[in-house]
Amino acid sequence: MKQTFTSPDTKGYYGKFGGAYIPEMLHRNVEELQSKYLEIMYEKGFRDEFNALLKDYVGRPTPLFLAERLSKQFNTNIYLKREDLNHTGAHKINNAIGQVLLAQRLGKKRIIAETGAGQHGVATATVCALKGIECIVYMGVKDIERQAPNVARMKMLGAKVMPATSGSQTLKDATNEAIRDWINNPTDTHYVIGSVVGPHPYPDMVARFQSVISEEVRWQLKEKTGSELPTHVVACVGGGSNAAGAFYHFLDEPQVQLVAVEAAGLGVNSGHSAATTQLGTAGVLHGSKSIVMQTEDGQVVEPHSISAGLDYPGIGPLHAHLFDSGRGKFLSATDDESVQAAFNLCKLEGIIPALESAHALAGLNQLQLKEKDVVVLCLSGRGDKDLATYMKRMDA
Numbered sequence: 001m002k003q004t005f006t007s008p009d010t011k012g013y014y015g016k017f018g019g020a021y022i023p024e025m026l027h028r029n030v031e032e033l034q035s036k037y038l039e040i041m042y043e044k045g046f047r048d049e050f051n052a053l054l055k056d057y058v059g060r061p062t063p064l065f066l067a068e069r070l071s072k073q074f075n076t077n078i079y080l081k082r083e084d085l086n087h088t089g090a091h092k093i094n095n096a097i098g099q100v101l102l103a104q105r106l107g108k109k110r111i112i113a114e115t116g117a118g119q120h121g122v123a124t125a126t127v128c129a130l131k132g133i134e135c136i137v138y139m140g141v142k143d144i145e146r147q148a149p150n151v152a153r154m155k156m157l158g159a160k161v162m163p164a165t166s167g168s169q170t171l172k173d174a175t176n177e178a179i180r181d182w183i184n185n186p187t188d189t190h191y192v193i194g195s196v197v198g199p200h201p202y203p204d205m206v207a208r209f210q211s212v213i214s215e216e217v218r219w220q221l222k223e224k225t226g227s228e229l230p231t232h233v234v235a236c237v238g239g240g241s242n243a244a245g246a247f248y249h250f251l252d253e254p255q256v257q258l259v260a261v262e263a264a265g266l267g268v269n270s271g272h273s274a275a276t277t278q279l280g281t282a283g284v285l286h287g288s289k290s291i292v293m294q295t296e297d298g299q300v301v302e303p304h305s306i307s308a309g310l311d312y313p314g315i316g317p318l319h320a321h322l323f324d325s326g327r328g329k330f331l332s333a334t335d336d337e338s339v340q341a342a343f344n345l346c347k348l349e350g351i352i353p354a355l356e357s358a359h360a361l362a363g364l365n366q367l368q369l370k371e372k373d374v375v376v377l378c379l380s381g382r383g384d385k386d387l388a389t390y391m392k393r394m395d396a
């Protein structure tokens, strides 16, 4: 396959980034996926089942909402793509459904996943319950303590939550445990990765499942404004799946400015940040070559963000390429700026955003928006899960 922004080459490269850097023991599993994913995803029966679930189970299409009071504040036109209204509260369910349906067609009987904050674990457990498939979610011991409500949700949904006890006992260790499980169960198990990261074909596969976001935006915007093309698309980036979905059908439309907002944490140069493109260098993380926050000798640097979903030391290879090529504009927003942007949206529009999505909102302050501009902002999730954090910041 020829490489474009929407399709990596046959080896899974977007420019310099991507590929499949995996242990020998995983070759069989990954090669099976590489050779079959596109054929399965675009087969009519699969499309029909995927689309029907997105409609009747998830509640798609999600609305594209003209946020009038927010628009007035920025003296422009801002449309919110309401991924927060999806079943389970964020965009992650789009990918979880896609991958579980794909796993079924590959004849897999068992689903494994890793989770940090628990959002991807909950989405995966949800779809496994719906389909009656065994689900095992690996999670660091520290995260199990910090994210008790999501652990309870996964258990209620019938998933088994396996504590990862090694290392820092967080996402990276959960990922290692999940990979070990996959190596030991190569024939009956599918590993559901939650963002546009991991070895080829995951970044491309997840981007395609999430591309429903921009597919809807195009016709919704046409209905509302007469044009399918906005001037800007803005999204937050952890691994980059909601951004990849929101950008996808605009990647090859150069007049659309693509804006990715990373988490600056306490400040890009504070030593407590997750602004990967600002701080990172080329390196391999979780099976693909990308931009990684690392020391000179290649040790991954612990990221920090107030939002658990953005607290990741890497970025998907598509985004590394968007950054490297200049096709995407990369901004960052601090913890404080994002919390303020969240409170602002609550008061102006009556919508409580996820802390992750609040970073995209905070990014608006850094754009020189004009009166005629049409901005689509991906509101990736709802803020219910973040209430405890918001409560602590109420008087700030």
Ligand SMILES: *Cc1c(COP(=O)(O)O)cnc(C)c1O
Pocket: 090, 091, 092, 119, 120, 194, 195, 196, 236, 237, 238, 239, 240, 241, 242, 243, 309, 310, 354, 356, 357, 380, 381, 382
């Ligand atoms: C997980 C999550 C993110 C970050 O993940 P991406 O893959 O970068 O989209 C953003 N927003 C919400 C609401 C999330 O749950």
